[in-house]
Amino acid sequence: MNSPKDQAILAQNLQAPVRKLKMKFTFQHDNDPKHRSKSTKAWLHQKKINILVWPSQSPDLNPTEHLWVDLKRAVHRRCPRNLTDLESFCKEEWANIATSRCAMLIDSYPKRLSAVIKPKGASTKY
Known part of the structure; x- marks a missing residue:
């Protein structure tokens, strides 16, 4: 998977359900390169999605x-x-x-x- 596909999945599965719930949230994802890409970071910023800061060597709590x-x-x-x-x-x-x-x-x-x-x-x- 690449950054554009990841962004399409986020657009389809993240934004619409949260909009329906009308709630504030902080999104968590790991440090996979597609999540750290400049384009994905820009996309998340543009959509005003708060991201949980996640250190690179952290346990997987998802x-x-x-x-x-x-x-x-x-x-x-x-x-x-x-x-x-x-x-x-x-x-x-x-x-x-x-x-x-x-x-x-x-x-x-x-x-x-x-x-x-x-x-x-x-x-x-x-």
């Missing part, structure tokens, strides 16, 4: 990353034999992720973020 790990483990347990199996298993296992798991990840975010900030760069369990 709740979605935990869901990807859950999905990967669940699909791996089913041993897909081909691409069709893989696609089918991914869709089924994604649908099986409990909403309580999502809620727990969101609810625990402030605690995890504080645990990372507190040691001022020292290691954490995250």
Whole structure:
């Protein structure tokens, strides 16, 4: 993926839902080159999207990353034999992720973020 594709995804999936909610937010993304590009930074600035400052060597606290790990483990347990199996298993296992798991990840975010900030760069369990 490149910066223009990333910006198109952000335009489609970030702005419209937030506008409907009419809420102020701070966007978090990692330090992937497409996120750090001049054009993406300019696009975000133009759209007045606040960005969470994210150090390059920080733990990944994005709740979605935990869901990807859950999905990967669940699909791996089913041993897909081909691409069709893989696609089918991914869709089924994604649908099986409990909403309580999502809620727990969101609810625990402030605690995890504080645990990372507190040691001022020292290691954490995250």
